[in-house]
Amino acid sequence: MIAKPKPPPETTRAALLRAALELFGSQGYQGTSIREIAAAADSNIASIAYHFGGKEGLRVACADHVVGLLQQIAAPVLDLNVAQSPEDSGKNLSPDDARSKLVAMEQRMVHFLLSAPEAKPLVPFMLREMSDPSPVMDRIFTGVIEPVHRRLCQLWQDATGEPAESEQVRLTIFTLIGQIIYFRIGREVVLRRMQWPSYTEDRTEKIAGIIAANLEAVLSPSTQDQPSPGSSPE
């Protein structure tokens, strides 16, 4: 426990986790049998009960695994400026810095969700758990989604001056996230309409560019009236 922080006694366990993540992601939780998982992991059904207590335990373990990995990936991006200098308080950026950091984060998210190889097993699982309000969604929300959303809201404040936790800003950040995530969730629809067989680096880059342009357009004052959000002409 002390001398060996990470020995590899988790061959079977890890294989089951990998297989489950993959299959839950592609077929859904209810659409996947523990037989399939055991077969894909070159193991047997009983090993799932042994290591995870059952199918639901395996689901929870997948969620924790995903949250851990995503936090690891998101960490360097989330506190790029927090740990820069001690007296900086790590909270305020110049509007231009915040603006370009927002665009940079958007680009990263698009590339990660659409074509990063390390995201391939994680993202489908996460998105399914996000749609299905399962008891597992809690960990994913608290561990990943909320921190990232809060960070984006903070950057938005630094870029525009609008209060980060206002309804207006929180919802606007969701419209940004929605644009990105739709290209994953609605993947089959997009590919079909675009007559693309699959996403490639070039196509991902194109998508990221369009969302970046949208983002910059919304961030721009545009010298028009944007007094209060509730005064739409309807």
Place this chain on the structure above:
Amino acid sequence: MIAKPKPPPETTRAALLRAALELFGSQGYQGTSIREIAAAADSNIASIAYHFGGKEGLRVACADHVVGLLQQIAAPVLDLNVAQSPEDSGKNLSPDDARSKLVAMEQRMVHFLLSAPEAKPLVPFMLREMSDPSPVMDRIFTGVIEPVHRRLCQLWQDATGEPAESEQVRLTIFTLIGQIIYFRIGREVVLRRMQWPSYTEDRTEKIAGIIAANLEAVLSPSTQDQPSPGSSPE
């Protein structure tokens, strides 16, 4: 067959369809048993085989039903200007008209997806079929998604002059649709982050207003450089 174009001999059939739509939408296809459906329709399992041939037949019938209803709902919006006058050719609008029609369609879609009572049973089913690439997705895509997307692209062309079927425009329309649909698919996440117990009319209106503002910002020339999409500084 001729004298009675639509008598009501479809009490059980209709009840099964309604129940299936509801349960498939909330629990997913594989997460729903035909026993549940029969029970919810106050019928029995055998009636499903009799009326629809089996569970998969019921799924297809649900898809057709949804496509029919959505087309009925979307029709008056889609060809509002097509049937206006014969010599109008029904294709070209003034930029201002196209622009306000785009905003109007966005508002309609948000309200329909988030709080229209008639959408409540349809939308979850459709969104699930859209994520899972099932053989049923075909009908939904061809019947609803593609026509709506094409119409939006056409309006975008009328509003901006960019060619409707260009990659640029088709993807931009998807960023618009993504913003809207995310508030449905990511509903649980949004509600939690906003600390809202549920969507209300006011909140839906607020969301619609923010997306409308984004749309207008992107549609505006903004007097900045927007020469070609591939020349991002990176």
Place this chain on the structure above:
DNA sequence: GTCTATAAACAGATAGAC
């Protein structure tokens, strides 16, 4: 820790009475 064998519950489909 790993695996085979089996139990108990569940799925979808169907036969046949009414």
Place this chain on the structure above:
DNA sequence: GTCTATCTGTTTATAGAC
């Protein structure tokens, strides 16, 4: 057209050999 009863296969979970 409707429904009960049943068939057949599959599911998760588990007991027990190794």
